[in-house]
Amino acid sequence: MVSERGLQVLRAIVQDYVATHEPVGSKSIVERHAFGVSAATIRNDMAQLEDEELIAAPHTSSGRVPTDKGYRVFVDHLADIRPLSPAQRSAITDFLGDPGDLDDLLARTVRVLSQLTGQVAIVQYPSFARANVTHVELVAIAPARMLIVLVTDTGRVSQRIAALTAPLEDEDLPALRARLAALIVGHSVREAADRVEAFRAAGTAEAVGVDAALLSLCHVVAEELDEFRQDRLLMAGAANLARRESDFRGSIYPLLEAIEEQVTLLRLMGEMVADTQGLAASIGRENDPWGLGEASVVTSDYETSGAVARVGVLGPTRMDYPSNLASARAVARYLSRLLDEDENRR
Template sequence: MVSERGLDVLRAIVQDYVETREPVGSKAIVERHSFGVSAATIRNDMALLEDEELIAAPHTSSGRVPTDKGYRVFVNHLAELRPLTTAQRNAITAFLDGPADLDDLLARTVRALTQLTGQVALVQYPSFERANVTHVELVHLGGTRIIVIVVTDTGRVSQRLATVPDEVDEADVAQLRARVSVLVTGQSVRQGTLRVEQALAKAVNPAGADGAYRELLRVVGEELDEFRQDRLVMAGAANLARTVSDFRGSIYPLLEAIEEQVTLLRLMTEMVADEHGLAASIGRENAPFGLAEASVVASDYEATVGQARVGVLGPTRMDYSSNLAAVRAVAHYLSRLLDEDERAR
């Protein structure tokens, strides 16, 4: 059982180690922090922390550094998050103000977060499976080329070029628009996907108008299916190169996870949030995902179709207080923008 002063000593070791990258000794703690006790007393507290495997000595006769378990205890006992400065809050506003659409907003979100934290920034797309299709538009570019536009009631817009088997004219396009629209407009993304699959199974003739209809259905179905997929937007992978010394092994597993996305999506989804919507997964807790030398901190944000998460990925030696404060602030701002956009519609 760690005493209150022991927790304070652990907090001092974590903060000093994050700041200096150097193992922390009892003398340094006495000099930097106002404990009102001798270095010998602090050494006793450190010995108890070491017995609890919360700190460890990287070298003989050196100071101590936090273990993964120590970081976890530190995060669990954070009395408060370090508040963002006015400049940081202004930076969030500047980055996220006036996005063109959801894709632009989430791209801005990760750029803002990586600037604030110096870590790899991650944001989940909300799942649009329960969103409703409000509009399907076909724009004829001439010949066999048609732009397919699908819009949902959450503001998500998909635009894609389709090439049909035979040339069509404006009258053909108008008929095709009516056939596709009546199939999916007003349906949820999930139900629309099922209706498209059923219609494709019936439209077996590959020639003429049926061929164009089949191709347009295929494109609409793929776009609706894309709406249902979990996706991540990321920024700041280059920051890993600046912190490579914080990893005992290779950073390759992190780079692979960033490239593949599936691992990070699972990790982000499975992290357990506290009552404030904040979550942290630290070091060895990430071993099942192949990321035992990394930490992820995240915050829930609210979208019309449900919750998703925004967070940062980096070494276990990170400033958890500041990073949690940053992801919380960005998540709150993102939720507010999405709510304002929904009210405006």
């Protein structure tokens, strides 16, 4: 059982090691932190921390560095998450202000979070399975080519081009739009997808005119609605992994592969358990099941239309957890506020 002073010594070791990248000794702790005890007493506390496998000596007669278990205890005993500076908050407000649509907002989100933390920033798209299709628009761009625009009540906007089996007369366009709208508008993404599939299953190869055009459009709409239902991530700052390569004990290639494939990170983020503030951290060896034992991920929940998703950062275990958690929380809160305001306007 670690004493209260032992936890304070662990906190000092984590903070100093993150700041200096050098193993931390008892003498430097006495010099940098006002414990009011001798270096010998600090050495005894450090010995207890080492017995508990919270710190380790990377070299003989060197100082100590936190272990993955030590980082976990440090994060679990954070008294509070320090607020961002006014300049950091202003940067978030300026960077995320007046987005074009949800895709643009989330792209800005990961860029500003990567800049604030110097890590790889990740944002999970909210689940659109429960979103409702609120509008569909068709624009003829050629006699047999149609632009389909779909809009949901979560702010998702998609544009796809569909090729028709035969040219459509201009006077048939309003009827085609009305029939497609009747099929999907006002229904959830899941329900709309089911209705489109049922219509396609009932269609025939002999369909002509508006019926044939609607079947062609439904093929593209079905693909788009299916994509709406899939979990997605946006990321920024992958180059930061290369800049911090010395912070990793092994290769960074598994991390790069995880970033490229996304599925691994989606599964990991889905398993992370948030605290009462919506904050979560998965540290070092806790990520072994996903092949990411060299990294840590910290996230904060954000909300839109009743759905909860996550935004956070991925980086080495030697990261500034309080600062990264604070940045993720601040960005998540501002993101939730923007999405709520947008929903109220609709």
